[in-house]
Amino acid sequence: MAATSGQPTGNAIEVKNLGIKFSVNRRRRLELKNLFIQGVSATGADYWALRHVSFKIAKGESVGVVGRNGCGKSTLLRLIAGVMLPDEGQIRVDGGVGAMIELSAGFVSDLTARENVYLISSLHGFTREQTDERFDEIMKWAGVARFVDTPVGHFSSGMRARLAFSIVTRMEEPILLVDEVLAVGDKAFKRKCGVVIDGILNEGRTMLLVSHNENDLRRWCTRGIYLRRDEKLVEGPIEDILDLYLSDDDGT
Amino acid sequence: MPIYRDSVLAPESSAGLSALRFRRLHEGTRIRTAAGQPLSHRLLEIWERRDVLRMLTERGLRQKYGGSVLGYAWSFLEPALLITTYFLLLKIFHRSYPMYPLFIGSAVLPWQWFSQTVNSSTTTLRQNRKLITSIALPREIYPLADVAQKSIEFLLSMPIVLLVAWVYGARPSRFLIAWPMVTVFELMICVGVGLLISSLNTVVRDVQRGIGLVIRMMFYLVPVLYPLARLSPPVQRIYSYNPLVGIIETNRAVWFPAYWTGWRPVYFSAIGAVVMLVLGVVVFTRLERSVLKEL
Numbered sequence: 166m167a168a169t170s171g172q173p174t175g176n177a178i179e180v181k182n183l184g185i186k187f188s189v190n191r192r193r194r195l196e197l198k199n200l201f202i203q204g205v206s207a208t209g210a211d212y213w214a215l216r217h218v219s220f221k222i223a224k225g226e227s228v229g230v231v232g233r234n235g236c237g238k239s240t241l242l243r244l245i246a247g248v249m250l251p252d253e254g255q256i257r258v259d260g261g262v263g264a265m266i267e268l269s270a271g272f273v274s275d276l277t278a279r280e281n282v283y284l285i286s287s288l289h290g291f292t293r294e295q296t297d298e299r300f301d302e303i304m305k306w307a308g309v310a311r312f313v314d315t316p317v318g319h320f321s322s323g324m325r326a327r328l329a330f331s332i333v334t335r336m337e338e339p340i341l342l343v344d345e346v347l348a349v350g351d352k353a354f355k356r357k358c359g360v361v362i363d364g365i366l367n368e369g370r371t372m373l374l375v376s377h378n379e380n381d382l383r384r385w386c387t388r389g390i391y392l393r394r395d396e397k398l399v400e401g402p403i404e405d406i407l408d409l410y411l412s413d414d415d416g417t
Numbered sequence: 418m419p420i421y422r423d424s425v426l427a428p429e430s431s432a433g434l435s436a437l438r439f440r441r442l443h444e445g446t447r448i449r450t451a452a453g454q455p456l457s458h459r460l461l462e463i464w465e466r467r468d469v470l471r472m473l474t475e476r477g478l479r480q481k482y483g484g485s486v487l488g489y490a491w492s493f494l495e496p497a498l499l500i501t502t503y504f505l506l507l508k509i510f511h512r513s514y515p516m517y518p519l520f521i522g523s524a525v526l527p528w529q530w531f532s533q534t535v536n537s538s539t540t541t542l543r544q545n546r547k548l549i550t551s552i553a554l555p556r557e558i559y560p561l562a563d564v565a566q567k568s569i570e571f572l573l574s575m576p577i578v579l580l581v582a583w584v585y586g587a588r589p590s591r592f593l594i595a596w597p598m599v600t601v602f603e604l605m606i607c608v609g610v611g612l613l614i615s616s617l618n619t620v621v622r623d624v625q626r627g628i629g630l631v632i633r634m635m636f637y638l639v640p641v642l643y644p645l646a647r648l649s650p651p652v653q654r655i656y657s658y659n660p661l662v663g664i665i666e667t668n669r670a671v672w673f674p675a676y677w678t679g680w681r682p683v684y685f686s687a688i689g690a691v692v693m694l695v696l697g698v699v700v701f702t703r704l705e706r707s708v709l710k711e712l
Contacts, residue, residue: 247553271551
């Protein structure tokens with residue numbers, strides 16, 4: 166689906182032997198001794214949310230990520246976005262990342278839509294003037310132009326998702342991580358998202374899409390990554406991955 | 418080795434920034450490993466995103482001053498009320514010092530700078546939770562923006578001391594030369610403490626309550642309401658281990674050189690500044706991984 170001409174070469178994302186662990190009981194006692202010897206995560210019982218995960222994503226590629234709830238899809242996206250750090254292995258990301266995780270682009274709920282757009286844009290490295298240029302377009306696309314000065318905390322989840330998608334796709338980051346955006350929108354929104362995603366892929370940007378919807382995955386992704394719990398990650402053409410994922414699902 | 422081709426400094430103009438942004442987007446390769454980054458790369462990354470640091474600092478200042486009717490007057494009013502309160506309290510219960518408002522004012526402002534930095538850094542990472550968990554920026558920027566904000570507030574409240582001094586017709590002493598030095602020490606302490614407490618408080622929940630208590634007690638254990646010179650020599654020696662003591666004493670000595678007890682406390686301020694800064698950086702780096710999981 167992505168245009169092949171004039172595409173940047175090389176890998177956008179390289180994940181090597183990645184692992185991240187969380188502690189089972191989140192309320193830990195901190196021992197100062199451990200703090201200086203190994204860091205806090207060494208205390209208490211841990212489980213690996215992801216382990217021995219390796220894959221590569223070429224520039225301009227669009228890859229779907231599937232897996233059951235709690236298999237570590239969001240954690241994987243966070244690690245690639247650089248808002249979590251691995252406990253094992255390494256991640257190499259070439260270029261900026263626009264991430265829409267858990268239907269949010271990083272909204273501060275007591276700030277208005279306008280303030281959030283400016284804040285998030287500036288964190289993505291945009292100047293005020295550059296945001297001014299895009300502001301109306303962002304609001305219009307999200308269909309929340311009437312609520313410019315309403316705190317985002319008062320938005321419905323659909324509105325929030327639309328605004329988040331609108332911001333993240335206009336940050337022009339070469340790598341886009343999208344987590345479940347299409348699950349909350351209505352039909353019209355899904356169609357609009359489709360157009361934007363087509364455009365992004367045509368520009369040769371890289372996308373990682375987490376979704377439970379096979380049609381969306383088939384439409385945009387050429388390759389798939391299947392995170393099986395407690396097992397090795399499987400990757401391959403999206404059709405094969407979906408077949409495997411769905412047959413696993415039927416089995417239980 | 419991480420590659421930082423985008424580390425060349427661009428001019429601050431809008432065009433320069435967007436060029437910098439373009440390079441950051443399309444050439445900047447980030448490698449994140451379990452081993453973490455060396456300190457020099459972390460510092461470089463913070464420096465590269467100083468635009469964000471400035472933006473967050475301005476936002477904090479605007480929230481504090483811009484949002485209220487009184488605006489900048491608040492930065493005057495706060496210390497003025499504080500000075501009046503202690504002035505009245507000590508007039509009633511205690512013998513007073515000459516030019517007492519100046520005596521208090523010159524010492525209470527550096528103290529306020531420190532205590533407010535501590536207070537705000539307990540909540541800074543949690544307050545910016547959504548941004549931290551969505552956009553990859555050096556995490557140090559959030560506590561640093563808080564420290565920067567408090568430091569600017571400190572400088573903005575300085576005119577009140579000058580005003581009081583002018584009213585009393587007081588002239589600064591030769592200790593004015595040492596003032597920039599101890600102010601840098603205090604800045605180092607604030608940066609260290611900001612990094613230390615912000616990260617520690619996210620991982621260990623009890624910290625916040627303990628900190629409030631410690632700060633309140635500490636207020637009476639630093640020579641703000643009284644000069645160090647009033648204490649007996651052995652107590653003075655114990656006091657001087659507290660790095661804030663030398664800083665506060667120097668601030669006061671600018672107007673009251675008669676109370677000066679010597680440079681010993683300032684040596685410990687210098688040592689304390691370096692120790693706090695290193696401790697803050699080390700603890701923040703150590704805890705970052707856990708903080709990000711916890712948020």
